[in-house]
Amino acid sequence: MTRTLPIEPLTAEAFAPFGQVIEADQARSFLINAGRTRRFDALAIADCGAGGAAALSIFRGTPWPVPVRIAMLERHPLGSQAFVPMQRHAWLVVVAERPAPQACRAFLARGDQGIQIARGVWHHPLLALQPVHDFLVVDRKGPADNSGDNLEEHHFPAGDEVLLAPV
Amino acid sequence: MTRTLPIEPLTAEAFAPFGQVIEADQARSFLINAGRTRRFDALAIADCGAGGAAALSIFRGTPWPVPVRIAMLERHPLGSQAFVPMQRHAWLVVVAERPAPQACRAFLARGDQGIQIARGVWHHPLLALQPVHDFLVVDRKGPADNSGDNLEEHHFPAGDEVLLAPV
Numbered sequence: 001m002t003r004t005l006p007i008e009p010l011t012a013e014a015f016a017p018f019g020q021v022i023e024a025d026q027a028r029s030f031l032i033n034a035g036r037t038r039r040f041d042a043l044a045i046a047d048c049g050a051g052g053a054a055a056l057s058i059f060r061g062t063p064w065p066v067p068v069r070i071a072m073l074e075r076h077p078l079g080s081q082a083f084v085p086m087q088r089h090a091w092l093v094v095v096a097e098r099p100a101p102q103a104c105r106a107f108l109a110r111g112d113q114g115i116q117i118a119r120g121v122w123h124h125p126l127l128a129l130q131p132v133h134d135f136l137v138v139d140r141k142g143p144a145d146n147s148g149d150n151l152e153e154h155h156f157p158a159g160d161e162v163l164l165a166p167v
Numbered sequence: 168m169t170r171t172l173p174i175e176p177l178t179a180e181a182f183a184p185f186g187q188v189i190e191a192d193q194a195r196s197f198l199i200n201a202g203r204t205r206r207f208d209a210l211a212i213a214d215c216g217a218g219g220a221a222a223l224s225i226f227r228g229t230p231w232p233v234p235v236r237i238a239m240l241e242r243h244p245l246g247s248q249a250f251v252p253m254q255r256h257a258w259l260v261v262v263a264e265r266p267a268p269q270a271c272r273a274f275l276a277r278g279d280q281g282i283q284i285a286r287g288v289w290h291h292p293l294l295a296l297q298p299v300h301d302f303l304v305v306d307r308k309g310p311a312d313n314s315g316d317n318l319e320e321h322h323f324p325a326g327d328e329v330l331l332a333p334v
Contacts, residue, residue, distance in 0.1 A: 024225045024301060033292035038227040042308055046213070046221040054213040054221035056249055056283065056305060058191045060205040082223055084303045086279065087255050112253065112301065116223065125200035134191060134279065136251045136303055138223060141209055 003101055004163045005070070010093060010107040010115070018095040018121050020044040022084055022114035044116035047080040048140040055141035059083070061091070061128030068092070070106075070162040071155065073099045073122040078150040079140025083126065084114030086134040092127035092164065099154035101162045108167060122154070129167065170268055172237070172329045177260060177274040177282070185262040185288050187211040189251055189281035211283035214247040215307040222308035226250070228258070228295030235259070237329040238322065240266045240289040245317040246307030250293065251281030253301040259294035259331065266321035268329045275334060289321070296334065 008014055012021040022043045029040045046054040073096055085091060088111035096103040099122045109115065116138075117123050126135065140150060156162075175181055179188045189210045196207045213221040240263055252258060255278030263270040266289045276282065283305075284290050293302065307317060323329075 022223055022225065022303070024227055029227075032226075036229050036231060036295075037293050039304075040225040040227070042222040042224055044223040045308060046223065046305075048221070054215070054305065055209040056189055056211040056213065056251070056281075057209055058189065058207040059199075060191055060196075060207070062203050064203060084223070084251070084253065086251065086253060088253070114223075114303065126204050128203075136189070136281070137206075138213075138221065138305060141212060 002161050002163060004165055005104055005106045006165050007106045007108045007167060010109040010113055015107065015115065017097060019118040020116045022082065022116060023112060044082055046138050047119045049078045052079055052140040052142045054138050057137045059126055059135045059137045061126045061133045061135060062131065063128055068127060068164040070094055070104055070124055070164065072153055073124055074151060074153045075120055075122045076139065076150045077120050077152060078142060080116050080119050081139040082114060082116035082137065084136045085111050086136055088112055089130045089133050091129055091133060094124035094127065096122040101156050101160050104162050106164050168327060170329050172271055172273045172331055174273045174275045174332050174334060177276040177280055182274065182282065184264060186285040187283045189249065189283060190279060211249055213305050214286045216245045219246055219307040219309045221305050224304045226293055226302045226304045228293045228300045228302060229298065230295055234333065235294060235331040237261055237271055237291055237331065239320055240291055241318060241320045242287055242289045243306065243317045244287050244319060245309060247283050247286050248306040249281060249283035249304065251303045252278055253303055255279055256297045256300050258296055258300060261291035261294065263289040268323050268327050271329050273331055
């Protein structure tokens with residue numbers, strides 16, 4: 001069957017089973033640089049596993065056709081993956097505690113909210129809402145001989161899909 | 168004496184002695200996510216040294232008084248430090264191959280350009296140009312007992328300073 005998934009606001013509490021929200025509104029911050037910079041410190045720690053390093057990449061996202069059809073999920077068993085908007089546009093996040101249509105949850109991220117998806121957490125590929133939206137991505141770069149081991153995909157059975165409610 | 172430092176455009180070539188420019192205009196990119204995302208891959212690799220991990224923080228920068236007076240530099244001997252704008256505003260970078268006024272170089276970064284400062288490279292604290300400008304920062308989080316070892320500061324002698332030319 002086809003389900004329609006409601007869109008939840010992205011909050012640190014709601015996202016906690018899946019990872020961290022990277023945003024500047026938390027109480028744990030302090031001034032540095034002679035008071036000219038406020039540091040919101042260590043909102044996430046990259047988890048790159050043994051033999052991995054944290055790579056900084058840019059993902060240039062484009063929108064999926066509306067209504068967005070969630071037909072597959074992926075996960076990275078060897079490391080975390082963070083997405084932080086480089087322009088202040090809202091975007092969508094779909095994650096799941098197990099790779100099944102009925103487990104999917106969808107969050108609307110504000111343009112000043114990034115996320116770090118914890119190692120091994122199922123998620124949909126990047127869901128931009130603007131024609132072009134750049135994100136800084138921090139994820140694991142491993143030795144060339146095993147980098148392919150850091151991606152698993154799960155495709156839902158035909159007809160058993162999820163449609164996202166309109167934003 | 169007081170020197171006035173010209174402002175150079177930020178390019179990967181000019182910045183190479185100091186680290187990497189994190190930007191999406193390089194040839195080495197490829198499509199992922201069924202063609203809906205272009206990945207500009209591994210533009211920088213965080214260098215966190217032994218016992219360190221890559222932490223993701225937000226730095227909320229505010230401007231320095233104009234003309235900007237460069238009176239000190241700092242460096243992080245244990246790891247790299249990356250700055251990536253979360254809003255598309257231009258900003259300034261000051262770096263130096265040694266901690267001396269005559270070694271300083273100033274770069275104007277576009278709003279779609281981040282940088283990673285290599286481990287041990289002298290630099291000025293964040294120089295925002297807008298009233299509020301948020302950056303994602305990726306730098307080393309070490310064990311609590313030695314995190315203070317990752318900062319060295321060098322203050323120039325009084326009167327031997329650098330003023331930035333107007334942007």
